[in-house]
Structures are given as C-alpha cells and as structure tokens.
Amino acid sequence: MKKLLFVCFLTIIFASCGISQGIKGRIIDKLFKEPVSVVTVKLQNIDDTRISPIITQPDDEGYYSISADPGTYRLEITDERQDFQYASYVRPVKIGDGVLEHNAEIELIVKTYIHGQVFYKGTKNPIEGAVVTIENLTSKTNKNGSFDLRYLKPGLKKVMVEKNGYKTLEKAYNLSSGETIDDFEIEPLTAPTKLIIKKLTDLLSYRLEIAQGASSDNMNLAASLIVINIPFSFSITAGDQEGIFMAEPFLKKDSKYNQVSMVAFKNLYAFWDDYTKVIDRASTELEKSGLKPLNAFTGEFEDYRFVEYNFTYKDEKGSNVDCKMRIAFDGPYKDFPIMISTSQNGKTTEIQLSAFNALENKIPSPK
Numbered sequence: 509m510k511k512l513l514f515v516c517f518l519t520i521i522f523a524s525c526g527i528s529q530g531i532k533g534r535i536i537d538k539l540f541k542e543p544v545s546v547v548t549v550k551l552q553n554i555d556d557t558r559i560s561p562i563i564t565q566p567d568d569e570g571y572y573s574i575s576a577d578p579g580t581y582r583l584e585i586t587d588e589r590q591d592f593q594y595a596s597y598v599r600p601v602k603i604g605d606g607v608l609e610h611n612a613e614i615e616l617i618v619k620t621y622i623h624g625q626v627f628y629k630g631t632k633n634p635i636e637g638a639v640v641t642i643e644n645l646t647s648k649t650n651k652n653g654s655f656d657l658r659y660l661k662p663g664l665k666k667v668m669v670e671k672n673g674y675k676t677l678e679k680a681y682n683l684s685s686g687e688t689i690d691d692f693e694i695e696p697l698t699a700p701t702k703l704i705i706k707k708l709t710d711l712l713s714y715r716l717e718i719a720q721g722a723s724s725d726n727m728n729l730a731a732s733l734i735v736i737n738i739p740f741s742f743s744i745t746a747g748d749q750e751g752i753f754m755a756e757p758f759l760k761k762d763s764k765y766n767q768v769s770m771v772a773f774k775n776l777y778a779f780w781d782d783y784t785k786v787i788d789r790a791s792t793e794l795e796k797s798g799l800k801p802l803n804a805f806t807g808e809f810e811d812y813r814f815v816e817y818n819f820t821y822k823d824e825k826g827s828n829v830d831c832k833m834r835i836a837f838d839g840p841y842k843d844f845p846i847m848i849s850t851s852q853n854g855k856t857t858e859i860q861l862s863a864f865n866a867l868e869n870k871i872p873s874p875k
Contacts, residue, residue, distance in 0.1 A: 531601060531608045532573035535566050535585060538613040539621075540658065543570025547594060547614065550584040551576055554600070578604050585612055593617050620660045622688040625653040626669055629695035638671040638694065642683070669694055673813045696813065703799075705791040705835060706843045708861070709737055713869035718783055719858045724849065727858060731779040734869050743871045744776050751776045758874040765874035783859050790831050790848050793821035813838050814846055827852060840864075 531551065535544045545565070549572045552561040561584075566572040585597035594614045601610055626638040626649050634653025639646055642665050647655040662685045669677040674694045681690075708714060713736045721727035731746035741754040750760035757773035758765040770777065799817050814834045823829050834847040841864045849858040863869055 527573050527575045527607060529578075529606065530574050530576040531581075531583070531603055531610055532571070533610040533612060535570045535572065536611065536613050538615045539619060543568070544594065544614060545570055546589060547585050547587045549574070550586070551601075552582040552584065554580045554582055573607075576603055583610065583612075585614055587614075616659055618659070618661055618685065620662050620683060620685050620688075621656070621658040622660065622683060622690060623654070623656040624689050624691040625649070626655060626671075627653060627691060627693050629693040635671060635674075635694065638669055638674070640692070641668040641670070642666070642681070667692070673697060703795060703835075704843045705795060705845055708735075708787065708844070711844070712737055712865045713863075714861055714865070715863040715869060716783065716859055716861045718779060719860070721856055722854060723851070723856055724858065727856065731776075733780065733783075734871055736869065736871055741871050742780060744779060746776055746779055749776055752871060752874050753777065753780070754871065754874060765872075767874070786850060786857065786859065787845060787848055789823075790821075790833055790850065791845060793831070794819060794833055797821075823852070 535547060535549070536542065537544050543566070545568050547566065549564050549566065550561045551563075551574050553559040553576075556579075562574050562576060564572055564574050579602075581601050581603060583597075583599050583601045585594075587594040587596075593616070595617050597612050597614045599610070599612075601608060622642070626635045626640065627633060628635055634649070634651070636649055636651045636653065638649045638653070638655070640649070640655040640657065642657055642660060645657050645660065647657050649655045660683055662683050665681050665683050667677075667679050667681045669692045671694060674696055677692055677694050713734070716733050716735065717729060718731045718733075719727040720730045731744055733742050733744045735742045739755075741752070743752045744750070751773060752758045752760075752765055753773070753776075757768050757770055757777070759768045759772065759776075760766075794817055797819055799819055814836045817833045817835075818831070819833075820828050820830050830851040832847070832849040833845060835845050836842055844861070844864065846861050847859065849856065851857075
C-alpha cells in the first residue's frame with residue numbers, strides 16, 4: 509500500500525553530499541572539463557517502473573547525489589532550457605549496498621565557440637580588460653589579452669570589442685560551427701603625436717614608491733616618499749628608518765624627529781638623489797630616441813590613460829640599461845612620468861609615482 513501511494517507522487521530531492529545509500533557523482537562539460545549545474549538529474553527504477561523517478565539538480569560545482577535502494581536504474585541527465593542545450597545523457601546503473609559513484613561528461617548539442625586575443629592595433633601587445641561581446645555573451649580579456657566565448661549558435665553575428673579609452677570595434681562576423689580562433693585589434697580614442705615629458709618640479713606635490721629586486725617578478729618595496737616642491741621638502745620611509753628633509757635633515761627616533769647631520773641622513777637622501785637621476789636620465793634618453801609608444805591604454809594611474817615605451821640606453825660607463833617608462837597622455841597630469849623601471853646587471857629598480865597635487869600630501873613638522 510505504501511509503495512502504491514509512493515507512485516502517486518513525484519519526489520524531488522535536491523543535491524546533498526551526506527547520503528549513505530544510493531548514487532552520487534559529478535557532471536562535467538566534456539569539451540571544457542568544467543562543472544555543469546544547469547541540468548536535471550533523473551533516476552528511474554527499472555525493476556519496478558511504477559515507482560516515479562527521483563529528480564535532483566547538481567550544485568554549482570556539478571555535484572549531485574540521490575538516495576535510492578539497491579536495484580537497477582536508468583540515469584538520465586537532461587537540459588531543459590530553450591537554448592544552448594546539452595545532449596541528453598542516459599545510462600543504466602546498478603546500485604548495490606552503499607553509494608555508487610557515477611561521474612558524467614555531457615556534450616553540447618551545438619559545439620560552437622570562439623577564442624583568441626585582443627591586441628593594440630598594429631602591434632602584438634595584448635590588451636587586458638577589453639570586453640568582447642557576441643549577442644548576449646561577453647568575455648573579458650586577461651593579462652594575455654585572451655578571451656573565450658562558448659556555446660554560440662553558428663551564423664552571422666555582430667562582434668563588439670570595448671575598452672575604456674579605446675575606439676569601440678564593431679564588425680559583422682560569420683561564425684561557423686565548431687572551434688573558431690580569431691584575434692581583434694583596437695586603437696586608442698586619441699594617440700599622442702609628439703613625445704613630451706614634463707618635469708616633476710612642475711608639480712606642487714606627489715608621492716612615489718621605489719621597489720628593487722632581481723627582476724620585475726621579484727620586487728620588494730625599498731622606500732616610499734612624499735615630495736613637496738614649494739617649499740622643497742620630502743618625507744621618506746626606508747626599511748626601519750623614517751626621515752624628513754625640510755631645509756635640514758631629521759630622523760625619527762622614539763616617535764620624535766631629531767635633527768641630524770647630512771652624514772647620518774645620507775642613506776635616506778641617497779634614495780631621493782638616485783630616483784631623480786634615474787627619472788631625468790630616462791626622460792632625456794627617451795626624448796632623444798624618437799620612439800613611438802609601445803602601448804596606450806587605461807591604466808591604474810588615477811583612471812588616466814598612459815603610453816608605454818620600452819627602450820635601452822647606455823649609462824655613464826657605457827653599460828646597457830633596459831628601461832620601461834609610462835607617461836600619462838590625457839587628464840590634468842598629461843605628459844608627466846608615472847612609472848619608470850630600469851634593469852641592469854641582474855638588478856631591477858621600479859619607481860611608481862602617484863597622488864599628484866593631492867591634499868593628503870602633507871609632511872609633519874619635525875619640531
């Protein structure tokens with residue numbers, strides 16, 4: 509009697525991991541090897557077809573589980589959406605005492621997808637953060653400029669590539685079934701026509717950080733400064749030392765600044781002296797080179813775009829210095845350097861500049 513009553517109802521059980529008798533597993537996209545959660549899992553008792561199927565849905569990671577008595581069953585995995593459907597997966601399964609583990613790889617009915625890279629126009633320099641859109645699907649490019657749009661129906665489509673600070677690319681695209689690999693190029697809304705590098709002394713104030721290491725992937729912060737140009741002064745933190753130069757040098761000790769000699773202050777002053785020399789030399793060499801910018805895009809510099817240059821110059825001893833330099837090319841700080849990185853003899857120094865003319869650029873009075 510209880511079994512007959514059970515036949516009258518459809519039992520829906522949501523995925524859980526704590527069963528002790530039945531079947532469990534994971535559902536994976538066969539092509540991309542990623543979990544699938546949009547399907548329905550149905551378990552039908554074949555030994556007694558009067559028993560209604562047990563239905564569940566996988567969780568976000570594709571895992572499903574169903575409590576069921578020992579017996580022979582038909583496992584069905586179906587996609588009931590109107591589009592982008594997966595093909596039905598049907599398998600006989602025999603459940604004994606305990607839990608049977610059954611993983612399933614399912615395939616899309618139409619396996620159409622497109623992937624590739626987005627580049628700065630005329631170069632092979634990848635653009636990170638560009639959004640590629642086809643119909644209602646979007647993909648944002650990674651640091652390598654790569655995008656990936658999956659499960660599109662073939663046919664004539666409109667492709668749109670967007671990135672803040674760049675001209676939007678729109679084009680008709682005939683997307684064929686299967687895999688398509690294609691790259692797109694976009695260009696800035698405006699491009700610098702003449703290289704100008706303004707002096708940092710034209711600013712009222714700014715901040716900078718100096719990092720050093722064996723390579724750009726292995727850097728440690730060496731010093732941070734706040735610089736005021738009128739009247740000239742700067743505060744600096746380097747390692748366990750804190751100091752202020754305000755007409756005279758001061759070092760911090762026991763929460764107080766004490767005036768010291770320039771000899772005692774020389775290590776901190778060296779950071780100031782070295783970074784100004786690096787910026788001046790790199791700016792001079794870049795202006796002399798006549799190089800065109802390697803890249804132009806919206807960077808992390810206060811939402812302003814910047815151009816990037818990679819070049820090599822010789823120091824006073826005739827040794828090569830590899831240099832990367834970024835210069836803002838729009839906004840109120842147009843033409844100011846915002847990053848300089850130099851590499852020489854296994855040592856890399858990177859100078860990051862920010863907070864130009866910011867109100868928070870204040871140096872405490874040492875007295």
